Amino acid sequence: MATKFIEVPIVEPSFGLKVADxxxxxxxxxxxxVFGDWWQISAYVSGLYVLLLFGGRWYMSSRAPFKLNKLLTFWNVGLAIMSIYAFLRVAPEFFWVMLGKNGFHNTICEWPEHNGATAFWSWILALSKIIELGDTAFIVLRKQNLLFLHWYHHITTLMSWWVMYHWYEPVQQWYVVMNSFVHSFMYTYYALRSLKIRVPRPIAMFITTIQLLQxxxxxxxSIYSYWxxxxxxxxxxxxxWFxxxxxxxxxxxxxxxxxxxxxxxxVVKKKPAEAVKNGGAQKNGVYAKKEA
Known part of the structure; x- marks a missing residue:
């Protein structure tokens, strides 16, 4: 991590956003x-996560699945609200910079303006990567199909966000805005499913699409940055470069x-028997699994 630590001062926004004290x-x-000095915490947490993940699957292999419907609804609603509010706080600065002079370039390469709302909620989103590991507990305890993408995504997102937070590069504006935007839809979708509300397939497809576009x-x-x-x-x-x-x-x-x-x-049409065997799709792609 041999690179220069650059101060990013917090200023009052010039675009009308009201910032709380x-x-x-x-x-x-x-x-x-703190994140730079203690980045190893993300590695330790990820290691413990993997142990609990596979240990939990082994423990549940001979036991009946838990339902946890009410708790699952509470969990998804809470994360949906947090994601929506975080997006509303971090997006204004991003779009203000994007629509200004050299907008696209500045969102990647420079901090022409930074306000406390963006700074605080970016920090909350970084911490939330630990909280979101709890998603896996519901899959394991309810004995649902667990995809590699699910737990790989959780681990790598947690560690990369913690490692990169120390350097606090402008491009992280993209990451926090995209992440909070996608999660706003994703956790709302999960909350509706946990309430046994049937969500039309095109909505699930839309969420998977914006995840891919993210x-x-x-x-x-990254390609632009390299160039x-x-x-x-x-x-x-x-x-x-790091x-x-x-x-x-x-x-x-x-x-x-x-x-x-x-x-x-x-895209690929699966036979009904194969779809049942796979348990539907699961987390982090909206996965069309049954939530309740």
């Missing part, structure tokens, strides 16, 4: 240093895995 006073530099966007901004950092590094002062390598390592496999999920779920 707790957002305005968020100690961004302090928490960036990954494609991640690859796209501009190679051709004119002075014009991209707030990006570093963060770029992490971005490629995360988003390229994600794009492949989510493309496969989309094809398996909506």
């Amino acid at each position: 707790f957002e305005r006073n968020f100690p961004l530099t302090y928490w960036r240093q 990954m494609v966007a991640g690859v796209t901004v 501009i950092m190679s051709e004119n590094p002075a014009s991209c002062p707030h990006r570093n 963060g770029l390598k992490v971005s490629f390592a995360i988003y390229v496999p994600y794009t492949i895995l989510f493309a496969k999920l989309f094809i398996d779920s909506y």
